[in-house]
Amino acid sequence: MANSWWEIQVACEPIAEDMVHWRLEDFGCRGSSSQAKDYGCLVSAYLPQIKAQQLDLAALALRLKQDALCTEIALPIVQWHLIDEEDWSSSWKEHWHPQEIGDRFLINPAWIAPPETTDRLIIKLDPGVAFGTGAHATTQLCLESLEMRLGESAESAAEITVADIGCGSGILSVGALMLGAKKAYAVDTDPLAVKAAAENREMNLIDPDRLLVAEGSIERLKELIDSPVDGILCNILAEVIIDLIPGMSELAKPTAWGILSGILLEQVKPIADRLEQHGWTVATLWRRQDWCCLNIRRV
Numbered sequence: 258m259a260n261s262w263w264e265i266q267v268a269c270e271p272i273a274e275d276m277v278h279w280r281l282e283d284f285g286c287r288g289s290s291s292q293a294k295d296y297g298c299l300v301s302a303y304l305p306q307i308k309a310q311q312l313d314l315a316a317l318a319l320r321l322k323q324d325a326l327c328t329e330i331a332l333p334i335v336q337w338h339l340i341d342e343e344d345w346s347s348s349w350k351e352h353w354h355p356q357e358i359g360d361r362f363l364i365n366p367a368w369i370a371p372p373e374t375t376d377r378l379i380i381k382l383d384p385g386v387a388f389g390t391g392a393h394a395t396t397q398l399c400l401e402s403l404e405m406r407l408g409e410s411a412e413s414a415a416e417i418t419v420a421d422i423g424c425g426s427g428i429l430s431v432g433a434l435m436l437g438a439k440k441a442y443a444v445d446t447d448p449l450a451v452k453a454a455a456e457n458r459e460m461n462l463i464d465p466d467r468l469l470v471a472e473g474s475i476e477r478l479k480e481l482i483d484s485p486v487d488g489i490l491c492n493i494l495a496e497v498i499i500d501l502i503p504g505m506s507e508l509a510k511p512t513a514w515g516i517l518s519g520i521l522l523e524q525v526k527p528i529a530d531r532l533e534q535h536g537w538t539v540a541t542l543w544r545r546q547d548w549c550c551l552n553i554r555r556v
Contacts, residue, residue: 427454
């Protein structure tokens with residue numbers, strides 16, 4: 258007899274999308290997707306029935322609404338229902354299709370055959386339960402920033418090493434290596450994200466010596482790197498980034514740069530102030546919808 262899963266659906270404003278993904282992940286959901294709707298977006302996530310009761314789901318809905326109140330945005334609409342095990346793993350995949358990002362990248366779901374002719378760099382991806390499909394504005398901004406940073410010359414990128422903090426599916430590390438970077442160190446505190454990143458490394462035929470994937474954060478990176486890195490990649494949430502900034506300086510060369518996203522417009526100033534306190538400055542700010550990507554450098 259098939260096990261049952263909760264399908265949790267959250268209708269929200271686009272500005273709330275990352276916060277909703279984070280809250281659902283923190284609740285223990287496995288596999289999620291987002292669909293653009295007229296009213297904003299619909300985030301769907303999945304959880305084994307045995308992991309939550311109706312009261313737990315009601316508490317989750319309350320937390321999501323409290324998150325919206327704290328950020329002064331419209332309250333989300335939260336609903337849930339049960340589906341069979343054979344349905345949950347494919348439900349979210351139905352809404353994700355190949356997507357061109359910037360001038361160079363094509364994100365191609367692993368279960369769809371890539372185009373036979375294209376001049377783009379094809380990143381084959383199965384995010385599993387990890388964040389990072391390329392569909393969200395923050396991931397797009399990071400990939401486009403990488404393209405600007407590394408895409409001009411393969412020779413100039415050939416000696417660059419990057420640290421990807423909170424790597425999720427590994428999409429940014431894979432993108433950096435496809436643009437010619439020498440090596441990437443990718444870490445995430447979620448073991449399922451680490452597993453997804455390692456699988457996507459293999460799927461894209463990247464040598465494990467070029468992309469090291471491990472569970473952890475700043476302290477784990479200090480153990481992994483042979484020498485300070487040239488670039489820092491971090492697409493998480495502003496609240497997490499603020500706590501990570503002091504440790505970034507210990508990982509980076511004096512000439513290092515960074516690409517930070519997952520930051521709402523109103524969160525830019527406290528992030529910029531924190532960066533300045535620790536020897537970084539914001540070189541450029543890119544914005545899409547209400548999300549920002551900070552391209553930073555050492556002072």
